[in-house]
Amino acid sequence: MKRVWIWALCLALLLGGCGGSGAARSEDVSRELFAMDTYMTLRAFGADAAVLESAEALIREIEAELSVTTESSAVYQLNETGAARFSSEAAELARRALALCAETNGALDLTVYPVVRAWGFTTGEHRVPERGELDALCAKVDHRQVQVADDGTVTLPEGFEMDLGAVTKGWLGERLCAYLRERGVESALLDLGGNVQTLGGKPDGSAWRVGVRDPDGEGLLGVVEVRDEAVVTSGGYERYFTDEDGTVYWHILDPSTGMPARNGLISVTVVGAEGLRCDGLSTALFVLGQERAAAFWRASGDFEMLLVTEDGRLLLTPGLAARFTPDAGLCYTLEVLSDVEN
Ligand code: ADP
Numbered sequence: 294m295k296r297v298w299i300w301a302l303c304l305a306l307l308l309g310g311c312g313g314s315g316a317a318r319s320e321d322v323s324r325e326l327f328a329m330d331t332y333m334t335l336r337a338f339g340a341d342a343a344v345l346e347s348a349e350a351l352i353r354e355i356e357a358e359l360s361v362t363t364e365s366s367a368v369y370q371l372n373e374t375g376a377a378r379f380s381s382e383a384a385e386l387a388r389r390a391l392a393l394c395a396e397t398n399g400a401l402d403l404t405v406y407p408v409v410r411a412w413g414f415t416t417g418e419h420r421v422p423e424r425g426e427l428d429a430l431c432a433k434v435d436h437r438q439v440q441v442a443d444d445g446t447v448t449l450p451e452g453f454e455m456d457l458g459a460v461t462k463g464w465l466g467e468r469l470c471a472y473l474r475e476r477g478v479e480s481a482l483l484d485l486g487g488n489v490q491t492l493g494g495k496p497d498g499s500a501w502r503v504g505v506r507d508p509d510g511e512g513l514l515g516v517v518e519v520r521d522e523a524v525v526t527s528g529g530y531e532r533y534f535t536d537e538d539g540t541v542y543w544h545i546l547d548p549s550t551g552m553p554a555r556n557g558l559i560s561v562t563v564v565g566a567e568g569l570r571c572d573g574l575s576t577a578l579f580v581l582g583q584e585r586a587a588a589f590w591r592a593s594g595d596f597e598m599l600l601v602t603e604d605g606r607l608l609l610t611p612g613l614a615a616r617f618t619p620d621a622g623l624c625y626t627l628e629v630l631s632d633v634e635n
């Protein structure tokens with residue numbers, strides 16, 4: 294937890310310097326909170342503190358509905374009973390998330406939750422499940438079996454469970470931006486724990502500068518310039534454990550095997566206009582690995598990405614390379630992905 298705070302502080306310092314006082318528009322308010330199992334920092338310009346207070350209330354409301362561990366939540370009820378009525382917003386979130394599961398061919402799969410639990414990532418009581426146990430659990434992993442009815446009722450087959458955790462923070466970023474915009478805010482920076490969402494640019498008109506963490510240390514890979522976009526990173530370094538013989542197991546699982554995804558990547562950062570898509574893709578592309586992630590990017594073309602490989606390379610899409618400043622002491626070989634497969 295301490296590391297998380299230090300990291301959040303670094304990011305805040307890096308992004309600091311709103312420039313000038315005086316004009317109401319450039320005065321900022323900020324609010325720190327702990328929700329959805331992570332530290333969040335909301336920073337908005339031209340708003341008063343009450344706006345962020347109600348934004349926090351909105352976060353808590355969303356968490357109360359979507360938490361997989363809170364007994365009163367809709368998701369908890371769904372997992373207990375196989376059916377639950379979601380609010381229209383949460384149902385829409387589920388529909389979009391399931392569409393992304395389909396688009397990634399199940400690299401993202403909301404029903405992988407029981408497997409995540411078997412590894413102990415939900416409680417911190419880590420263990421390595423036997424192959425037989427994983428096979429039995431994987432038989433009940435299939436996002437295509439989740440039904441979302443028009444009235445918001447979500448249903449699951451017997452033995453299935455679902456968790457929206459892989460996309461909730463990204464979606465929350467979108468939701469908070471809409472909320473702030475409705476209240477006249479035109480410039481905000483929301484750090485939702487690994488998910489950064491920007492609203493507009495900085496009050497002086499320049500782009501936000503968002504640091505991308507080095508998966509292999511405490512420093513930064515570099516800084517990306519963004520406006521009205523989300524920057525989401527998924528990495529093996531975020532949550533993992535090491536067994537007696539030194540093998541590292543991390544929390545991003547390949548739904549087809551039930552094992553931690555090991556396809557040559559140690560971190561994936563996705564930059565794009567839709568927070569939910571960026572969040573879900575950062576997990577999915579991590580599972581897919583470099584080749585398939587590049588093919589996916591070429592086919593969709595509505596996001597930018599930065600991949601860090603196990604063998605020390607940093608791969609950037611051309612659109613991101615143009616607005617990425619590498620850290621001075623960067624120890625990776627920088628490569629720009631080609632628009633066409635070579
Ligand atoms: P975090 O929530 O830790 O920032 P991510 O957004 O990358 O991380 O989502 C990873 C979380 O989603 C894991 O902690 C796990 O609960 C779940 N998860 C792991 N692998 C997958 C997967 N392939 N598809 C969907 N959810 C996954």
Ligand code: MG
Nearest residue numbers: 459572573576
């Ligand atoms: Mg994610």
